[in-house]
Amino acid sequence: MQDPNPTQMGWAAPPQQAQPQAEQPLLLARYRVVETRGTGGFGAVHVCWDTRLERRVAIKCMPLTAAPGMSSSTLAEALDEARITSRLTHPNIVTVHDFAVEGSVAYLIMEYVNGLTLAELMSRVEGGVLTYDECAHVLSSLAAALDFAHANGVLHLDIKPSNVFIDGSGIVKLGDFGMASLSSVAGWEGARGGTVGYMPPEQLEGGLVDERTDIFALGVVCYQALTGTSPFAAKDAEASRKKIERGAKALGKVEGELAGPVSDLLGRAISADPSERPNTAGELAKQVVPYLGDEDEGHASVASLVAQANGEPDPNAEAWEQAAHVSARERWPWLPGLCARGAVALACAGVAARVAAPLALAAGIDAPPAACQLVAAGALALLGGLLPSVGGMVASALVVCSMLCGGMYSPAFLVALLATAGLVAWHVAFAAGQRLGPAALLMPAALCSPYAAPALAAGALKPQAALATALLGGALGRLMPLATAAPDGEQFAQVALGLATSPATWICLAGCALAAWLGSALGARRGGARGMLGQVACLAALVGTQLLSARVENGGVWGPPAAGDLGVALGCSVLVIIVISTLGPLPSLAEDE
Incomplete structure (x- = not known):
């Protein structure tokens, strides 16, 4: 040549x-x-x-x-x-x-x-x-x-x-x-x-x-x-x-x-x-x-x-020194994907563990509750880790089924129908390309707290998707403990109606949605200071929401937020901050594929 x-x-x-x-x-x-x-x-x-x-x-x-x-x-x-x-x-x-x-x-x-x-x-x-x-x-x-x-x-x-x-x-x-x-x-x-x-x-x-x-x-x-x-x-x-x-x-x-x-x-x-x-x-x-x-x-x-040539000053010495500082994401490019799939697996496992015993009882399966929870959680965690989208849809279906444990033809059917409509609409509108979407949607149901959704949604989703995910996920987080504890479908429907007419419930859901939207707008899919700023803003909005919701529930008297909800909000935000500060922006499904 x-x-x-x-x-x-x-x-x-x-x-x-x-x-x-x-x-x-x-x-x-x-x-x-x-x-x-x-x-x-x-x-x-x-x-x-x-x-x-x-x-x-x-x-x-x-x-x-x-x-x-x-x-x-x-x-x-x-x-x-x-x-x-x-x-x-x-x-x-x-x-x-x-x-x-x-x-x-x-x-x-x-x-x-x-x-x-x-x-x-x-x-x-x-x-x-x-x-x-x-x-x-x-x-x-x-x-x-x-x-x-x-x-x-x-x-x-x-x-x-x-x-x-x-x-x-x-x-x-x-x-x-x-x-x-x-x-x-x-x-x-x-x-x-x-x-x-x-x-x-x-x-x-x-x-x-x-x-x-x-x-x-x-x-x-x-x-x-x-x-x-x-x-x-x-x-x-x-x-x-x-x-x-x-x-x-x-x-x-x-x-x-x-x-x-x-x-x-x-x-x-x-x-x-x-x-x-x-x-x-x-x-x-x-x-x-x-x-x-x-x-x-x-x-x-x-x-x-x-040796004489090598002893001469290297014009790119500073660039080589900078190149040697390798981020965790570059050193282990598979780690963000593993963390994301792990989050979906945990959310799916949490949902399965909560609904396994009631569903087994409703289906007439005579098995120890602990065994049902262990098998269901393990199977759904494996599915969610390998196929996040499929695992998320199966876990969503289990959430709806748990609402029907009290009877297929009871008033609970209407609640389950509304939940199904919301979940289908979410999967159609926002699930595509969002590997962490199912985790943000289902984590409130897994932890029985609406405050588990905003931090993850803010860090992984675009503002509109984060708002919708936190709103729907928060509603599932409120309904899940009722569905698994109610003795029959009629009582579950009555309690759900009571929640729907409570101003504190709507303050909670609106606050979660606003916190997720604000955090996403400031730092969605960003690492470094911008991503952490979004999480801090999200957490601040959640604390304000908890204080306002507690005041409404206490008849206008200011009081501290519930320790459990505050711990969930703080823990989720801290975990997301640690991830984005070490691994960079939370990845999407397309990036993983």
Whole structure:
């Protein structure tokens, strides 16, 4: 592949100034982008912070826009090859941590090499030339990497200085294995996805490639490191092919000290004829390194150069420090969903535990009440946790059934009919996409307190939905203890009528609805200070409602609110505040799916 601008490819490009943390995006819902090290035809390379394992990684993002006429099976084969190459594990090969495809982009998550590429190293030394010892170290390391890859049936096909990485201890690593094949079938520029100047004729012409194709590129890299020039660099593939056919100037004529075995052997490695090249990279290194230099001395020298570069101030140090502060939601992205499903499961279990014994008695089931409660609560909790919407509808149906325990044809039927109409209307209007909606609706019935709904509704629902949920949930919270305690349907209906005509009841329900609406308007689905402000406002409105309701019930005399209702309101608000301050906004069903 022809590099549009070689200095802009891979990690050879200088890092861009990092964005502030608030703007740093997450890739694959896990990796926070801090620096972008290069862009080109292949996409981009980002240096990211892994929010789960808390380490730096490099991610190559590769668009999979298919070339005209390319079949989906061809692309699938290329992706399979990329996955296979990601399994290579060797000290001189950049480790691939993961490979993922999302949408039309493939992501290669790689080890972050804290150092320089060979291209960067050569740009920092005079004339772009390494010492013979340093070249011996580079050649020996790359040959070991290629021998291992070739033994595992993997070709590189894009060896060049910007794909050679050197860490702080001077260890040389070869990266981007298998990406050339992927780039070719994905429709990127160039024959077999290599880089013009480093590809032999058979690769330029789209012919049969084998291990000797990589040996050619390795020879070109060594030639460039020894002379400072790439012998076959050209503006296009055809011009490069002509240079290869003419042959490179012998190393012995460029550097007199290299005349002899080094010049002859590297000349064979970069021959246009594959049969002239060594059969393995290890064979090339074994023959050249003894005449080239001391690879141990070269290792120490390279490590010193990289250490000097690493000692320079990092312009993005502050951004990396910010990126290391990972929120609980980013570290455990599944936790908000688990909390939401747990809330629905608890609400469903509470409802089931309250209605199980009366329903079993009405159905003529002779079983201990405790056993009925345990079985019903466990079954409905499991259903609510796995399928929140379905569990919520079943629990709502049980609430209605509990109102009919005193007799299907009693006046309680009218109360149950009104409750059914309200629940159906709520499910039609507000249940879709609201994972926490069933929990907010049913928690008052589970706790027998209308003050259990507003905090959760305010934190999870939009204002209109929060108001309706708190109103209906509060009514269920008032009716539930009556339905399970009344000896017959007629008495239940009379008590329910009494509640409906009591000003204190309407003050309570109106206050719960207003508190939920106010809390939602101020901080619905928000984390941080805004979300906590909404909860504080909601709690304040509930305390005011309890005081006013108590005054009405006491004949105009101010008195303290009921301890149970106050405890429920305070407990629910505190729990919601803890969740949104640690995990952020309460999630919706759509976000969970």
